[in-house]
Amino acid sequence: MLPACETEVEDVDESEESGDEARNGVAVDQACALAESWMQYFEPGQNAWSWGAGVVMMGMVSLSETTGDEAYLQYVRDWLDHHIERGYHITSSDTSIPGYLALLLYERTEDQKYLKIAEDVWSYLQNDVGRTSEGGVNHMGWITGNQIWIDTLFMIGPFLIKYGEIASEPAAFEEYALQLEVFRSRLRDPGVGLYRHRYDDDTHELLPTEQLYWGRGNGWIFASMSLAAKSLPKSVKENMSFSLEGELESMLEQIQKYEDLYGRFHTILNREDTYLETSAGLLYSFGVAMGLGQGGYFAPERMDDVNRWMQGAIDQIIVDETGNTLLLGTSYGTSPGDAAYYQQVLKGEPVAYGVGLFVLAACERWKAGYARELDPPAGWTQEVYIHPPVPCDGVECAQYHIARGNFRKAKESLEGLTSSEGRFYSALIDIVRVGNYIISDLDHLYVGDIDVDGLVGMIADYADDELSFASADLRIVQENGLFFTLLDRLLMIENGGHSAVGFREYDLGEAYILDAAARLISALPELYADNPELIEYALSALGIIDAGDAPIDPANIVISPQCAQELIDAIDKLMAGIEAIMCETDEQWDDLVPKNLLMLTGNFGIPGILVDTNVRQMIIDLGVPADILDMLTFPDDLVRILGLASDLLEGMV
Numbered sequence: 001m002l003p004a005c006e007t008e009v010e011d012v013d014e015s016e017e018s019g020d021e022a023r024n025g026v027a028v029d030q031a032c033a034l035a036e037s038w039m040q041y042f043e044p045g046q047n048a049w050s051w052g053a054g055v056v057m058m059g060m061v062s063l064s065e066t067t068g069d070e071a072y073l074q075y076v077r078d079w080l081d082h083h084i085e086r087g088y089h090i091t092s093s094d095t096s097i098p099g100y101l102a103l104l105l106y107e108r109t110e111d112q113k114y115l116k117i118a119e120d121v122w123s124y125l126q127n128d129v130g131r132t133s134e135g136g137v138n139h140m141g142w143i144t145g146n147q148i149w150i151d152t153l154f155m156i157g158p159f160l161i162k163y164g165e166i167a168s169e170p171a172a173f174e175e176y177a178l179q180l181e182v183f184r185s186r187l188r189d190p191g192v193g194l195y196r197h198r199y200d201d202d203t204h205e206l207l208p209t210e211q212l213y214w215g216r217g218n219g220w221i222f223a224s225m226s227l228a229a230k231s232l233p234k235s236v237k238e239n240m241s242f243s244l245e246g247e248l249e250s251m252l253e254q255i256q257k258y259e260d261l262y263g264r265f266h267t268i269l270n271r272e273d274t275y276l277e278t279s280a281g282l283l284y285s286f287g288v289a290m291g292l293g294q295g296g297y298f299a300p301e302r303m304d305d306v307n308r309w310m311q312g313a314i315d316q317i318i319v320d321e322t323g324n325t326l327l328l329g330t331s332y333g334t335s336p337g338d339a340a341y342y343q344q345v346l347k348g349e350p351v352a353y354g355v356g357l358f359v360l361a362a363c364e365r366w367k368a369g370y371a372r373e374l375d376p377p378a379g380w381t382q383e384v385y386i387h388p389p390v391p392c393d394g395v396e397c398a399q400y401h402i403a404r405g406n407f408r409k410a411k412e413s414l415e416g417l418t419s420s421e422g423r424f425y426s427a428l429i430d431i432v433r434v435g436n437y438i439i440s441d442l443d444h445l446y447v448g449d450i451d452v453d454g455l456v457g458m459i460a461d462y463a464d465d466e467l468s469f470a471s472a473d474l475r476i477v478q479e480n481g482l483f484f485t486l487l488d489r490l491l492m493i494e495n496g497g498h499s500a501v502g503f504r505e506y507d508l509g510e511a512y513i514l515d516a517a518a519r520l521i522s523a524l525p526e527l528y529a530d531n532p533e534l535i536e537y538a539l540s541a542l543g544i545i546d547a548g549d550a551p552i553d554p555a556n557i558v559i560s561p562q563c564a565q566e567l568i569d570a571i572d573k574l575m576a577g578i579e580a581i582m583c584e585t586d587e588q589w590d591d592l593v594p595k596n597l598l599m600l601t602g603n604f605g606i607p608g609i610l611v612d613t614n615v616r617q618m619i620i621d622l623g624v625p626a627d628i629l630d631m632l633t634f635p636d637d638l639v640r641i642l643g644l645a646s647d648l649l650e651g652m653v
Contacts, residue, residue, distance in 0.1 A: 005028070005029060005032035005067045005069060025373070026314065026373065026374045026375065026376055027310055027314065027361075027362035027365060027366070027374055028063075028066060028067070028362050028363065028366055030314055030317055030325070030358070030362065030376075030377070031059070031063055031358055031359040031362040031363065032063065032067065032069075033317075033325035034317070034325050034326075034327055034355045034358055034359065035059065035060060035063055035072060035355065035359055036325075037324040037325045037326070037350075038056065038350065038352075038355050039071075039072075039075050040324070041324060041350065041404070041406060041409075042350075042406065043408070044075055044076075044078035044079040044082055045078070045079065045082035045083075045086075046406065046408060046494065047079050047352065048493060048494055048495050048496040048497075049083045049088045049089065049095055049098055049496070050094050050095055050097075050495070050496025050497065051093075051094040051095075051097050051151070051155050051353070051496065052333075052351075052352035052353045052356075052493065052496060052497075052498045053079065053098075053352055053496070054097030054098055054100070054101060054155070055097070055352060055353035055356035055357060055360075056352040056353065056355050056356035056359075057075075057076045057079060057098075057101045057356070058100070058101065058158070058356055058360060059355065059356035059357070059358070059359030059360045059363075060072040060073065060075055060076050060356075060359070061073060061076055061101065061104050062359060062360055062363040062364070063359050063363055064076075065363070066363040066366055066367075073105075073108070076101055076104075076105065077105055079101075080098065080101060080102060080105060080114065080117070083098070084113055084117070088117070089440065089443060089444050089447075089449060090120055090121050090124040090447070091124075091141050091443035091444065091446060091447045091449075092129075092138075092139065092140045092141050092143075092443065093129075093137055093138075093139055093140075093151075093152040093155040093156050094139075094140060094155055094496060095443075095496070096121045096124065096125065096155055096156050096159060097155045097156070097158070097159065098117065098121075099117055099118045099120070099121030099122070099159045099163070100158040100159040100162055102114040102115070102117035102118050102121075103115075103118045103159065103162040103163060103166055104162070106118065106166070107166065118159070118163055118166075118167075121159060121163075122163055122167075122169075122172070124447070125137070125156065125160075125175065126171075128447050128448075130146065132146055132147075132148060132182065132186075132199075132201035133201055134182045134185070134186075134201075135178055135179075135182060136148040136179065136182035136183065136186065136199075136201070137152055137156060137179060139151075139152050139198075141443060141446045141447070142442065142443075142446045142542065142543050142544045145200070145202065145543065146200065146201045146202050147198055147199065147200045147201065148182065148183060148186060148187070148198070148199050148201070149197065149198050149336070150183070150187055150195055150196070150197050150198070150214065150217035150218070150220055150221055151216075151217060151220040152179070152183075153179055153180065153183055153220060153221060153224035154220040154221075154223055154224045156176075156179070157176055157179075157224045157227055157228065158227060160172045160173070160175055160176040161173070161176065161227060161228075161231045161232070164176075165231075170233075170236075173232055173233055173236045174236060176228060176232065177228075177232065177236050177237075177239070177240055180224070180225070180228055180240070180244075181240060181241060181242075183195075183221070184242065184247070186199040186206075187199055187206070187221075189211055189213075192211065192213070192254060193247075193250040193251055193253070193254050194213040194218055194251065194254050194255075194269065194270075195213065195217065195218050195221050196208060196211075196212070196213065196214075196336075197214050197217050197336035198336035207336035207337065208336065208337065208338055208339070209338070210338070210339070211270070212268050212270065212271060212338075212339055212342070213268060213269045213270055214267065214268060214269075214334065214336075214342060215265045215266060215267050215268065215269050215277055215279075215280030216267070216277065216279050216280045216283065216331065216334065217334075218251070218255070218269065218280070219279065219280045219281075219282070219283025219284055219287070220283060221251075222248065222251055222252075222255070222283060222284055222287040223283045223284075223286050223287040223290075225244055225247055225248050225251070225287070226248060226286075226287035226288070226290045226291055227287075227290060228244050229244040229245055229248060229291060229297055230290050230291065230297075232244075245297045248287070248291065248297070248298075252284075252288070252302075252305070255269065255284060256305070258270055259308070259309075260276055260312070262311075262312050262315065263281060263308040263309050263310075263311050263312025263313075263315075264276045264277070264278065264280075264281055264309075264312040264313075264316075264329075265277060265280045265281050265284075267280075267331055267334075267342050267343070267345070268339060268342050268343075271339055273339075273343075274339065274342060274343045275343065275347070276329065277329060277330065277331050277347065278312075278313050278316050278327065278328065278329035278330045278347075278354060278383075279330045279331070279351075279353065279354050279357050281309035281310075281312050281313055282309070282310075282313050282354070282357035282358055282360075282361045283357055283361075284305070284309055285305075285306045285309040285310050285313075285361040285364075285365065286357060286360050286361040286364050288302050288303075288305055288306050289303075289306050289361060289364035289365045289367070289368050290364055292306070292368035292369075293367065293368040293369065296368070303365075303368065303369075303370060306361075306365055306368075306370075307370065307372065307374060309361075310361060310362065310365060310374060311374050311375060313327065313358055313361075314374060314375070314376070314377055315375075315377055315378040315381060316328045316329045316377075316381050316383055317377040318377065318379075318381065318385070320349075320385065320387065320388060321387060321388050321390050322388050322390065322392070324350075324388075326349040326350065326385060327349065327351070327354050327355055327358055328347070328349050328381055328383035328384075328385055329347050329354075329381070329383040330347060330348060330349075330351040330353070330354030331345045331346070331347050331348075332345055332346050332347070332348055332351065332491075332498045332499060332500045332608065333345075333497050333498040333499050337611070338611075340611050341611050344605075344607065344608065344611050345608060346489065346500040346502050346607065346608035347383065348385075348489075348491065348500060349385040349386065349404070350404050350405065351498060352493065352498065353498070386400060386403040386404060386488055386489060387400075388400050392413070393413060394413060394417065394422070395413075395414070395417065395419065395421050395422050395425065397410075397413040398410040398411075398413040398414045398422070398425050399425070399487055399488070401413060402425065402428075402429070402487065402489070402490055402491070403487070403488050403489040403490070403491060404491060405491035405492065405493040405494075405498075407429045407432075407433065407494060410425065410429060411426065411429060414426045418476070420476060420477045420479075420480040420483045421483070421485045423473040423474070423476040423477055424473070424474070424477045424483070424485060424506065424511060425485075426469075426470075426473050427469075427470040427471075427473035427474045427477070427511075427514060427515075427518075428490075428506070428514065430466040430467065430469055430470040430473075431466070431467070431470050431514055431517065431518055432490070432492060433466060433494065434462045434466050434467060434470075434518075434521065436492060436494060436495035436497075437458070437462060437495065438458075438459065438462070438521075439495070440495050441455050441458050441459075442455070442539075442544055445539070445544055445545065446544050446545075452528075452532070452535060452536055452539065452545065456524065456525050456528045456535065457525070459521060459524055459525055460525035462521070463521060463522035463524075463525065467518045467519075467521060467522050468522075470514070470515075470518050471515055471518050471519065471522075474511050474512075474514060474515040474518070475515075477508070477511040478508065478511055478512065478515070478576075480508075481508060482508075483507060483508050483511060484505060484506065484507035484508070485505070485506050485507070486503070486504075486505055486506075486590075487503070487504055487506060488502075488503050489501065489502055489503065489608075490504075499608075499609065500608045500609075501606055501607065501608055501609055502606070502607025502608040503590060503607060504590055504591070504592045504606075504607070505590045505591050505592065506592055507580070507584070507591070508577075508580045509577045509578075509580040509581035509584065509591075509593060510577070510591075510592050510593055511577075512573050512574070512576045512577030512580055513573070513574060513577040513593060515573045515577075516570045516571070516573035516574035516577060517570075519566060519567075519569050519570035519573060520567070520570045522566055523563055523566035523567050523570060526560060526562055526563035526566065527559065527563050527567075529560075529563075530558040530559065530560055530563065531557055531558055531559075533547075533552065534552055534557060537551075537552050559649065559652055560652075561652055561653045564649040564650075564652040564653050565649075565653050567645075567649050568646050568649045568650065568653070571642050571645060571646045571649075572646065574642060575639055575642050575643070575646075577593075578598055578635050578638070578639060579639075581593055581594075581595055581598060582595060582598065582635060592606070596615060597615055598634060598635040598638070599634050599635060600615050600616050600619060600629065600634045601615060601616070602614075602615060603615060604618065616629060
């Protein structure tokens with residue numbers, strides 16, 4: 001029996017239903033509403049080739065199976081087809097998860113293009129991925145170095161299981177078992193049975209350094225262990241050094257200690273002074289539901305846990321002013337840190353993996369059967385969200401879409417606007433997009449998909465397209481000396497990551513600095529043409545390529561007149577930005593670039609990204625010697641140095 005997918009939930013008379021006939025309408029209907037709102041707001045191609053989109057697509061496939069509605073499956077197919085046509089990349093565990101979706105579609109269509117994706121992922125995991133000394137899969141290539149992160153298991157586990165089944169490849173099962181062993185050995189606190197976030201194989205450092213347990217991170221582990229208990233061949237499980245079922249029960253015993261009264265968990269499980277978060281409970285629900293039903297490894301009464309945690313998430317569902325169904329309280333992308341860091345990560349409403357995990361948990365619960373109906377959303381929650389303007393048009397509408405991560409709709413709202421504020425947001429979107437593109441291209445370079453020439457060629461294309469438009473837009477902004485604007489949130493999801501910058505003020509100083517950044521990037525192709533070894537040396541220093549350790553002799557650097565002029569323009573904009581910021585008389589606490597950052601005094605932070613940090617120490621940690629800083633007065637000496645550089649370049653024009 002398939003559940004109806006309607007937003008109005010009919011009451012279930014459980015006295016007339018029993019056994020396999022008893023199904024939950026509320027959870028699946030809410031899953032349908034969330035999925036449909038997602039599909040209406042984001043076109044398939046707007047979903048990145050990355051982990052967040054991968055999880056929401058897993059939910060779409062599961063929902064199609066549960067309801068029989070092919071529209072959800074078609075959305076996944078359109079997403080994969082878009083990236084096949086555009087060109088996809090497999091450079092980390094985060095970009096491996098689409099291989100699992102490709103296998104699910106290959107099962108249904110036998111289309112070889114989907115099998116090709118899976119074979120590319122398998123080849124990457126076998127031949128290209130970085131590994132620790134014990135074989136643990138490196139999380140994010142050149143960005144993270146020789147480290148394992150707690151979420152990697154979920155990003156590769158479903159793929160390895162499905163590839164092992166479809167390709168009859170025992171090595172895929174053995175690979176998953178190895179990763180489970182390594183991650184347990186290095187991330188698990190033996191006395192507690194819960195997992196920390198990251199292990200560095202070079203420094204042997206665990207983060208957090210304290211016994212702090214990230215809620216969603218332990219959810220990734222728990223769901224991955226449950227999948228392994230359910231799907232790994234018996235012979236493989238018997239050869240493992242620990243019992244998967246025993247590990248799951250041990251984790252559950254600990255997890256339950258930290259449950260909130262309303263079925264939710266703190267973002268750090270064992271710290272009640274950190275905020276309550278939604279996605280962790282969904283992962284625990286999903287993991288337990290996988291082990292219920294016929295032949296399951298959890299006792300039937302564990303469904304009570306699933307019910308409580310699902311209800312905790314259901315109560316965070318609201319319908320906004322435009323009719324979109326939203327799941328609130330999911331934290332954005334989270335790196336390892338201390339308690340203060342986890343607490344400052346922002347939460348949001350259209351979070352791909354939050355939606356995906358709700359759908360997965362609801363559908364898995366449906367498969368397992370249930371003991372009681374759940375309640376509809378409570379209609380109130382302490383969670384907050386960015387409200388859409390009604391009607392939604394102009395700059396205000398663009399700000400709303402930027403906060404929701406839909407840059408395409410934001411750009412549509414800005415079309416035809418000539419105001420400084422409208423042009424600034426258009427430029428901001430273009431520059432953020434280019435930054436994301438370059439990071440993605442560096443991933444391609446790291447795994448050898450492109451060479452340095454290809455990277456620079458792509459940057460040249462961005463300079464001709466997005467960056468030239470951005471500079472033209474910012475020229476309009478700079479003509480208005482009184483310009484400033486406020487943005488509640490800048491959400492970046494188009495190229496993966498789900499990173500969010502919180503409430504900030506952007507004014508004339510930021511406009512000049514963004515313009516300087518655009519011009520510096522635009523100068524790179526010309527600089528590379530005359531000095532290929534300079535760019536290669538920089539990339540080698542970042543660990544992206546191996547170009548040897550020979551230092552660059554500054555006397556041998558060649559700068560053409562054209563490149564010199566581009567660099568002069570960038571320096572001029574940067575100096576103008578510094579001057580504008582230093583002339584500001586308003587409160588600086590909410591500025592993206594406050595005065596004290598330029599003066600190297602006090603603290604600096606970016607809501608959602610960077611915890612308030614001592615500015616001087618931050619610069620020292622980036623590699624600038626303390627004795628050099630002691631010799632300089634900021635920002636005056638910085639301006640003088642920039643002026644000298646500009647004068648030198650003037651002589652080349």
